[in-house]
Amino acid sequence: METEKDAQGPKKNGVKITLGYIFGIFMILIYFGMAYLLIFTPLFENTFLEIFRYGIGIVFAIYGIFRAYRQIKNQRYS
Secondary structure (H helix, E strand, C coil): CCCHHHHCHHHHHHHHHHHHHHHHHHHHHHHHHHHHHHHHCHHHCCCCCHHHHHHHHHHHHHHHHHHHHHHHHHHHHC
């Protein structure tokens, strides 16, 4: 006998995967956006030292590339 919970299992799993994928893309955009704001705009000019802004901006960009790589890799193998 199949319960209601069992019947919705694959559907809920698909929704989880889709939401996880969308959240991953959203976070990648956030990381690249922060890198852009820190490196190329004067928004944080008065708040942080220049070397700190560039350093953290580069870290955000590298982490965004890493997350994008993992997102593509996981999508390809799932």
